[in-house]
Amino acid sequence: MSALPCAVIGTGQTKYKRRRELTLDGLVREAALRALDDAGLEFTDIDAVVIGKAPDALEGVMMPELSLCDALGAVGKPIHRVHTAGSVGASTAITATTLVESGMYDTVLTVGYEKQSEGNATWALSGGKSGGQGAGGTFAPWIREYIARSKAPEHIGWLVAVKDRQNALLNPYAHLHIEDISIEKVRESPMLWDPLHFLESCPSSDGAAAMVLTNEAGVKRTGKTPAWVLAHAKRTEFSMFPGRDTTRPQAGVECAEALYKKAGITNPREQIDCAELYVPFSWYEPMWLEGHLLAEEGEGWKLTDAGDTALDGSFPVNMSGGVLSSNPIGASGMIRCLEAADQVRGACGEHQVEGAKLALGHAYGGAAQYFAMWIASAELNPEL
Amino acid sequence: MxxxxxxxxxxxxxxxxxxxxxxxxxxxxxxxxxxxxxxxxxxxxxxxxxxxxxxxxxxxxxxxxxxxxxxxxxxxxxxxxxxxxxxxxxxxxxxxxxxxxxxxxxxxxxxxxxxxxxxxxxxxxxxxxxxxxxxxxxxxxxxxxxxxxxxxxxxxEITEHLIGVRIQEDLYPFRKRYAQALLDGKILGQRSPKSGKVYVPSRGYDNMERVPMTEADDVFLPDIGTVVSFTEITPIQYHGQTETDPYIRCAILLDGADQPVTGIDIRDLRPPEFKVGLRLRCVWRPPAERDVSELDNRMGAIPEGVYERWEPTGEPDVNPDELRGQAW
Known part of the structure; x- marks a missing residue:
């Protein structure tokens, strides 16, 4: 039995700055209500709720899916919680999609969130111990390996950092709005995890992102512009094993292969119009371009260098400003999927890619070991 | 001891x-x-x-x-x-x-x-x-x-809550032998009976071949290896952080091992002297001062409590191209 079509018909985001005035419940609800409003629906129209967030230690709230039921109108309904570290937002969106594709539910609300201001991610990701490496210290050695292998010049990371922050200026929800962002500013910001400067790293953000997913009947009934979930894929590998290629994880390659195959895509760079890739540290743009088969090995940085990944380039990446501009961790992957959906719905305002019909949303998590990707399409049966 | x-x-x-x-x-x-x-x-x-x-x-x-x-x-x-x-x-x-x-x-x-x-x-x-x-x-x-x-x-309007969890568990059998070896100034790994790959520290099983490993699979490894990846960290301040000055964390592929030990703490060496391919040896603390209390059942490292530092052996560097795919 094949999957039934599933589409995004409503999206909602919060402003991703610190939200000290809102409870965690209020934050999650704000995104959910905006998504429902966008879909022209109410809580009573929702059959099931799927939420995702990063490790509980980030806010110290255990089993938040229970305490958030009231705020999400989920009392008396099925509620599921997904957890795959940093990739969780995308995994959550995909899990919600499968609930519609299976025919189990007609209309599903999915929400990803993090309120980083209530805890400390570096503390949590360092196991609560002094001298921890955190995420930056974990990824930096692999980035150095990528640079050594690809012979990429050092300014590539700075270019990504500037490009994504410039895109963020066009996105009112983005956390960072650095009006005077420049190569000099990035290069002269403190070196945190060599070769990563402060401005080549993601911020700590609060925020929630939500989507309403429905089947073909739901799309017809609401009359809303859909983003069809043409394909999705998830893959996982161990964090450590002999011969593991940390700069180009095999699970990431296989996830992309499975995704493109499912979507009928044979030349992803040409056939996909734009991508929201999970880039928490600047160098991950070229690394994922290569690691997800959007560029040949050793060629990803050349696309960045040539301006191909800019908003007006041949293959725009992170039009919203990306994770480098907003990182409410548990929401970050969902924002990538949501932005891909909004691109093909033509709903991205100033950071809209003109005529985008097929967009990629992507997230990775853990020690670059969990991958979740989806393709959003303006058409249910696009001609590729 | x-x-x-x-x-x-x-x-x-x-x-x-x-x-x-x-x-x-x-x-x-x-x-x-x-x-x-x-x-x-x-x-x-x-x-x-x-x-x-x-x-x-x-x-x-x-x-x-x-x-x-x-x-x-x-x-x-x-x-x-x-x-x-x-x-x-x-x-x-x-x-x-x-x-x-x-x-x-x-x-x-x-x-x-x-x-x-x-x-x-x-x-x-x-x-x-x-x-x-x-x-x-x-x-x-x-x-x-x-x-x-x-x-x-x-x-x-804002409340503060010291929320915590106390974790108490025994080291599992391989980890006990690994910890005892560290106290003895030795590094213990395990060789997979199926693939022949050497894991250090081991989990007590080969996660790739999905076979258990026993004491019969234990192998001692030399305390000498090669730097396969590293970063220099400027510490960010957070609750419980005591570090203030930059330091290096690196992964070292011990001679005879098939995966690196990670998170090795380097305080007295800096780039460009410190680099991928550099040969290092462990300088152990005196036996009475060795401390493995930081060890748990999950971390892939050698706890800092057992070594004073890692010092260059003076051997020629290994060509980094030969170490591709070992970065961690």
């Missing part, structure tokens, strides 16, 4: 909470000696909620005093309190229907023995109040004393 530890550590962090438009006034009132309920339709909920639990609708904050008296509707007796409990001596947890509220509050009752449903209880406020649910407790009505509470100043 140090003893083998039982893993025992506490992970805790001072989390903050935004209290919001309903819980904020509720907590402020507790600090000031009053319990509030919230009107929701034709009911009064205590504690009050931001959203209607039946419909999910937003509840416009409409807070009304409830209690201080109430009736126990159910209870359980805590005969051996832990340090996290509100009382050191045995007490009851009870559902209490406060006068004027339609939903019961779960709270602690300080009583000489188990509390029957139907017992009348009265709120008592602690001398030290911070705007928390623990500012109040209950006693049987006859034991209540008259209290005069001076209200505080600012409304309770």
């Amino acid at each position: 140090g003893d083998l530890p039982v893993i025992d550590y506490t992970l805790s962090f001072p989390y903050t909470r935004t209290t919001g438009p309903v819980m904020g006034p509720f907590l402020t009132a507790l600090r000031d000696g009053q319990i509030l309920g919230g009107r929701c339709g034709d009911r009064v909920l205590c504690p009050p909620l931001e959203y209607d639990p039946d419909t999910g609708a937003e509840v416009a904050p409409d807070l009304v005093p409830v209690g201080p008296g109430g009736t126990v509707t159910g209870s359980t007796w805590v005969s051996t309190p832990t340090e996290k409990h509100p009382f050191a001596e045995p007490f009851a947890f009870a559902t209490i229907a406060l006068d004027g509220a339609d939903t019961p509050l779960i709270h602690a009752v300080k009583a000489p023995g188990p509390v029957e449903a139907g017992t009348r209880v009265m709120a008592q406020f602690r001398d030290e109040r911070v705007g928390a649910i623990t500012d109040v407790y209950f006693v049987p009505e006859a034991d209540a004393v008259e209290q005069t509470i001076a209200p505080g100043d600012e409304p309770v």
Whole structure:
């Protein structure tokens, strides 16, 4: 039995700055209500709720899916919680999609969130111990390996950092709005995890992102512009094993292969119009371009260098400003999927890619070991 | 020589909470000696909620005093309190229907023995109040004393909570042998009986071939290896962080191993002298000073408590191209 079509018909985001005035419940609800409003629906129209967030230690709230039921109108309904570290937002969106594709539910609300201001991610990701490496210290050695292998010049990371922050200026929800962002500013910001400067790293953000997913009947009934979930894929590998290629994880390659195959895509760079890739540290743009088969090995940085990944380039990446501009961790992957959906719905305002019909949303998590990707399409049966 | 530890550590962090438009006034009132309920339709909920639990609708904050008296509707007796409990001596947890509220509050009752449903209880406020649910407790009505509470100043908008978990577990068998070897100044790995790959430290099984490994698969490795990847870290300050100066964390592929040991701490070497391909040897602490208490069942490292430093062997560097795919 094949999957039934599933589409995004409503999206909602919060402003991703610190939200000290809102409870965690209020934050999650704000995104959910905006998504429902966008879909022209109410809580009573929702059959099931799927939420995702990063490790509980980030806010110290255990089993938040229970305490958030009231705020999400989920009392008396099925509620599921997904957890795959940093990739969780995308995994959550995909899990919600499968609930519609299976025919189990007609209309599903999915929400990803993090309120980083209530805890400390570096503390949590360092196991609560002094001298921890955190995420930056974990990824930096692999980035150095990528640079050594690809012979990429050092300014590539700075270019990504500037490009994504410039895109963020066009996105009112983005956390960072650095009006005077420049190569000099990035290069002269403190070196945190060599070769990563402060401005080549993601911020700590609060925020929630939500989507309403429905089947073909739901799309017809609401009359809303859909983003069809043409394909999705998830893959996982161990964090450590002999011969593991940390700069180009095999699970990431296989996830992309499975995704493109499912979507009928044979030349992803040409056939996909734009991508929201999970880039928490600047160098991950070229690394994922290569690691997800959007560029040949050793060629990803050349696309960045040539301006191909800019908003007006041949293959725009992170039009919203990306994770480098907003990182409410548990929401970050969902924002990538949501932005891909909004691109093909033509709903991205100033950071809209003109005529985008097929967009990629992507997230990775853990020690670059969990991958979740989806393709959003303006058409249910696009001609590729 | 140090003893083998039982893993025992506490992970805790001072989390903050935004209290919001309903819980904020509720907590402020507790600090000031009053319990509030919230009107929701034709009911009064205590504690009050931001959203209607039946419909999910937003509840416009409409807070009304409830209690201080109430009736126990159910209870359980805590005969051996832990340090996290509100009382050191045995007490009851009870559902209490406060006068004027339609939903019961779960709270602690300080009583000489188990509390029957139907017992009348009265709120008592602690001398030290911070705007928390623990500012109040209950006693049987006859034991209540008259209290005069001076209200505080600012409304309770952000609260802080030191939330933690204490983790106690035994090292599992391979890890025990690995820890003992470290105390002896040796590095123990395991060779997979199926693939022949050498894991260090091992998990006690080969996760790729999915076969268990036993003591028969143990192999000692030289304390010499090659740097396969590293980064220089400028420490970010966070709760419990004591580092202030930059330091290097690296992964070293020990001679004869098939995966690197990670997170090795380097304090006295810097780039460009420190680089991928550099040959290093472990300089152990004196036996009496070796400490493996940082070791747990998951980390892939050699704990800092057993070595003083890693020093260059003076051998020629390994060509980094030969180390491709080993970075961690």
